[in-house]
Amino acid sequence: MTTKVKARKFRVRNTAGAVSEAEAAEIEAGEIGTEAETGSERRETANAGDAAGGAPDDPAAETPKSPAEEIDDIRKENLTGRQLRMARRVAQKQGLSPSSDYDAVRLLRAKGIDPFKRSNMLELVVSDETVDATQQKMLSALPAKVSEKSEVPALAVTSEAERAQQIMDMQRDIVRRRRRRAAMLGIRLLFFVLLPTFVAGYYYHSVATPMYSTHSEFIIQKAEQSGGGGIGGLFAGTGLANSQDSITVQGYLNSRDALLRLDQDEGFKAHFSDPEIDAIQRLAPDASNEDAYKVFRKHVKIGFDTTEGIIKMDVIAADPEVSARFSRQLIAYAEQQVDQLTARLRSDQMQGADEGRKEAEGKMFAAQQRIVELQEKLGVLNPESEIAAVMSQIATLEGDLLTERLNLRTTLDNAQPNQAKVNAAENKIEEIEKLIAEKRAELTESSTASGSLARITAEMMVAQSELETRQEMLFQAEAQYESARMEANRQVRYLSLAVSPLAPDEPSYPRVFENTVLAFLIFSGIYLMVSLTASILREQV
Incomplete structure (x- = not known):
């Protein structure tokens, strides 16, 4: 047995031009035929070997094989994928209904047709109309259902032109849908974002009334505290030490009381009810206090800088002079409020100290009056001087008495003393003793008009001691009063202007560009949120 020589194939570009579909099919069929001949030769060689090697009386060789065994034998032939596809097409042309490519080979061989012959393959190259009719016929002849274990049948063959046309149609449909969606998106953005933004920008540019803002800054301080130590002494007398007072004043300037006083003094409602102001910012002529308060909070902006302790105020009005006047009036209200912050504390401190001082003065005067009454009643100006005078007299009399006694003793020492002198000396001594x-009785014994000097001295000492006590209490009351006055002076708050309110010469509001951009962002955010919500609800429903 000889084997045909098989030439090596190469892919060579056709420079003369593109070959036709029929010629390409013939070339493909030739290649498949060559492979089929090779496969047939391999199969014949295998059958010959089996016949030569097998026993003639082997019962297994004569027994017919089942379809599954035949398919397994076909699988062992190692047919290529192209051969299997061509075999299936030949089987469909013959009107067979194979369950797989290997089953197509089995059915064709059972029918006596070699699917790999060149003649059978060239018959497949027909016109497009014949191919379409044949395909329709074969599709109608296919079974409705295949077994689960069978292989998936081959897909219908589609030409490159049809595939390109289908892809082009899909691309056109996608482009058309995208354009329609982009157009709808543009329309929605136009109506819900751009148009409202244009209206807002037109209002801010051409309709809104220009507003003038007057800026001012002030700080609340109190007197310096002497001897302040620690960290608290570092901030004494500064705005940071009075942050509570500053916040209180800020709250008062934002209150309805400030609005009512400003309206009563400067006509706040009348100014913002002016017909020259646009309808959106204008206040109705018969507006309530709540409506006026909303406009007041919008046009009077007060802030407190906690880092520096400064109150910053911006007053907005339709006229620059009116704006400056409103600002100065509010600063005057703030000064009055600052004065009232510690007025109660200072008045209480001064009132208590003054009452104590007056009470001490009254009691001191009463003690002095008591001493005067005792002096008038007893007839003694100074008991101590009276006692000193009496004691001086007693001392003088005692000296005279001692002298007389010495003279009397000298006289009695004579041998013949003069009796007249002795009697005179004795009488004199008795008078001095009386x-x-x-005099001693005057010191201790009470008389009918007044008491004794001892009693008078005791009463005067008590009155003098009470007078000294009252004088000391009056001195302490005076010191306490002075301390309260100094403390009250330290408690005094005063308002210092850092930036005085001056009328502006150019309007501060409206800010056309900033407000228009802000309106665009707001409308865009609203549209985005509504779109996301609608998309989520659409997917959920």
Whole structure:
């Protein structure tokens, strides 16, 4: 047995031009035929070997094989994918209904047709109309259902032109849908974002009334505290030490009381009810206090800088002079409020100290009056001087008495003393002793008109001691009053202007560009949120 020589194939570009579909099919069929001949030779060689090697009386060789065994034998032939596809097409042309490519080979061989012959393959190259009719016939002849274990049948063959046309149609449809969606998106953005933004920009540019803002800054301070130590002493007398007072003043300037006073003094409602102001910013002539308060909070902006302790105020009005006047009036209200912050504390401190001082003065005067009454009643100006005078007299009399006694003793020492001198000396001594007794009696014994000097001295000492006590209490009351006055002076708050309110010469509001951009962002955000919500609801429903 000889084997045909098989030439090596190469892919060579056709420079003369593109070959026709029929010629390409013939070339493909030739290649498949060559492969089929090779496969047939391999199969014949295998059958010959089996016949030569097998026993003639082997019962297994004569037994017919089942379709599954035949398919397994076909699988062992190692047919290529192209051969299997061509075999299936030949089987469909013959009107067979194979369940797989290998089953197509089995059915064709059972029918006596070699699917790999060149003649059978060239018959497949027909016109497009014949191919379409044949395909329709074969599709109608195919079974409705295949077994689960069978292989998936081959897909219908589509030409490159049809595939390109289908892709082009899909691309055109996608482009058309995208254009329609882009157009709808543009329309929605136009109506829900751009048009409202244009209206807002037109209002801010051409309709809104120009507003003038007057800026001012002030700080609340109090007197310096002497001897302040620690960290608190570092901030004494600064705005940071009075942050609570500053916040209180800020709250008062934002209150309805400030609005009512400003309307009563400067006509706040009348100014913002002016017909020259646009309808959106204008206040109705019969507006309530709540409506006026909303406009007041919008046009009077007050802030407190906690880092520097400064209150910053911006007053907005339709006229620059009116804006400056409103600002100065609000600063005057703030000064009054600052004065009232510690007025109660200062008045209470001064009132208590003044009452104590007056009470001490009254009691001191009463003690002095008591001493005067005792002096008038007793007839003694100074008991101590009276006692000193009496004691001086007693001392003088005692000296005279001692002198007389010495003279009397000298006289009695004579041998013949003069009796007249002795009697005179004795009488004189008795008189002196009586005088001394009387003087001593004045010190201790009470008389009918007044008491004794001892009693008078005691009463005067008590009155003098009470007077000294009252004088000391009056001195302490005076010191306390002075301390309260100094503390009250330290509690005094005063408002210092850092930036005085001046009338502007150019309007501050409206800010056309900033407000228009802000309106665009707001409308875009609303549209985005509504679109996302609608998309989520659409997917959920």
